[in-house]
Amino acid sequence: MSSARGARSGMLHHKENNPAEGQAGKRQRTAAGTGRQPLASAPPPPPEEPMVFAGREDVDALLTEKMKGKNKMDYKGKSEQMMEYIKKLRACIKWLLEREDANLAEIGKLSGLLESAEKQHSEIVAELKNSIEETKSINEELQKQYASLQQTLKMVEAEKMDALRALGDEKEARMDVESSKNEILEDLKKAKLEEKRLNDQIKMLQDTNRRLQEYNTSLQQYNCNLQADTTKNSETIAKLQKEKNTMVETMNGLKDHANSVKMQLDLAKSLQNEAAKQKNDLLKEVEGLRMELQHVREDRDSKSAQVDSLMFEIGTYKEMTGKTVMDLDSAMIRTSALEETCSSQRETIRTLEIKLAAADERLKRSDLTASETMTEFENQKKLLESALSRLEEAEQQILDGEKLRKKLHNTILELKGNIRVFCRVRPLLPNESGAVSYPKSGENLGRGIELIHNAQAYSFTFDKVFDHSASQQDVFIEISQLVQSALDGYKVCIFAYGQTGSGKTYTMMGNPELDDKKGLIPRSLEQIFQASQSLNSQGWKYKMQASMLEIYNETIRDLLVTNRINSQDGGSSKYNIKHDANGNTNVSDLTVVDVISINEVSSLLRRAAQSRSVGRTQMNEESSRSHCVFTLRIFGVNEGTDQQVQGVLNLIDLAGSERLNKSGATGDRLKETQAINKSLSCLSDVIFSIAKKDEHVPFRNSKLTYLLQPCLGGDSKTLMFVNLSPEVSSTGESICSLRFAARVNSCEIGIPRRQTQMRNSQ
């Protein structure tokens, strides 16, 4: 078909592409058609060109072509026209034949195509048959499916009904939900506002956090500086110590010198007094002598007068020659005696005058010595005073240095955030032999302890180790800073951990009635009272509340309750522990006593001790079977600055930590020991969990840990005493206690925070 089309279009193309030829053809046809030229003058006909047919229209035009010329008699012209027409017809026939051939060829092609199309058709029919078959089977299948679907549909219908019902319900619910949605939307709006506010707060907090980080960095810097300062201070302290020693030596020398000067002065004074006395005596003597001299002189004069009169008498006698020689001789003897007396008296006067001059001289000299001694004494006194003031200054510097050292030490520890651990070893009792030793020098001096067990040495180091010779005061000095922190608004927790009989109660309570046996509780209270009074001058007013309880087998006992008989019916609602958002703990129905004076404290402690001893007979035979918790809450307000602080001091005497096999317990005692072990292990779980920064800290696993929750968290200052018995039989237990303490010592629980705020911010 395409070839036929090509042939045809080729012809048309031919016609169209040769316009000159076409024009010529038309002209030819026109000339042939019109035949107007006269035959005589007609030029010879042009060579014949084959007639070109473009299509059926040309054939129709040829067939409808009429004879031209009106002259019916012009036969020649007619015959030429006929000839021309015949030629055209021939060409037309030829064209038609060509077309027929082409058509036939096309038909041949088309029949080939038809055949193949038929073949394809039969194939398609077969395929269709197959598909119909398949469709039939599918249809059957679908019918089946339809039936089952009908079934399902019924079920679905039923379900739909249920669903519609549910939908109704749901609609109602939705209405409810809509209303609650509206409420929620309201809430959401509020929440958005709140969120905005919180975002602002977060921004602020982030800002604060950034500033805190900066502050932290500066603190770290400060810490470095502090450490450097500590080193410098230690050096300065050492220097000051040296200086102090030399000063003490100088002072001792000065004191000796002052003493000797004083003695000299006293001697000089006594000498002076003596000299003055002597002088007075001498003066008196001189006076007497002068008087005597006067008498003697007068006597001499009278005697001289007598002599003269006697001489005169002699003369008169001689003159009168009536006198005897005897009278004359006696008179002569008396005269010579009188002369002798006179000369001896003169001698005496001379010696007395010499003595007087010497006494005067001595007096002058002693006066001089006394004034010299006085000036020297004054100088020495001044020297002594300046040396004493220097000594005082040096001592103050040492004290300041020591305070600074402690403060720095405290700050460093605070920055480290560790739980501090002190170890205390009680003295050996009679008939006990010890297995504990301490380093004699080096960096672990005062911090190390060594035990020998089964011929093996075990060494431990802590923040401080107190040996058997440490007094209650020595121990207290080391924790006094911590006690002071409670006044400054920190939460402070001090435990005593160790086996029964290792000295926990002695360390915590001791004997409050005896000055040198008082433990940490009475001493801390005394310090807090004294410090709070001295802070009065800076505008601080403090209020203190004390409570004391005992936890035995997970049961709380109030140790300060006054009417125990009425309080026995407590029931399960009693002594419920609750913490508020500020980390303050409240134990329902627990006696809380306002303590105003130190005297009240002693009676309070007596009451608690009595209560404990009653409990001991009623519930547990020994105090070591229960935990005893003393709590002092401190509320301080500064009238001048409106600053408020809230501190807590917890002092805890834990139950004995001995293991089950050591206690050899059975029955109730076994239950009791298990309870103690459980609560102690809960305590260690809590400490280790805080140290690991676990998300969940198991505070609620025991009454003790739950009670102390706010004081065990990161913002409190915690100190643990590990108490040890030094005797050989306790070494195993002691090593267990020391291992536990060492683990606790390595724990970081965070940086303590002070609880302080402004009064009007409440």
Ligand SMILES: Nc1ncnc2c1ncn2[C@@H]1O[C@H](COP(=O)(O)OP(=O)(O)OP(=O)(O)O)[C@@H](O)[C@H]1O
């Ligand atoms: N540092 C010490 N100096 C003198 N005596 C001490 C010292 N430590 C303990 N003691 C004495 O040792 C004995 C046992 O001490 P303490 O009762 O304090 O031990 P404990 O561990 O508290 O035992 P418990 O839990 O049974 O009360 C007591 O007689 C106590 O006076």
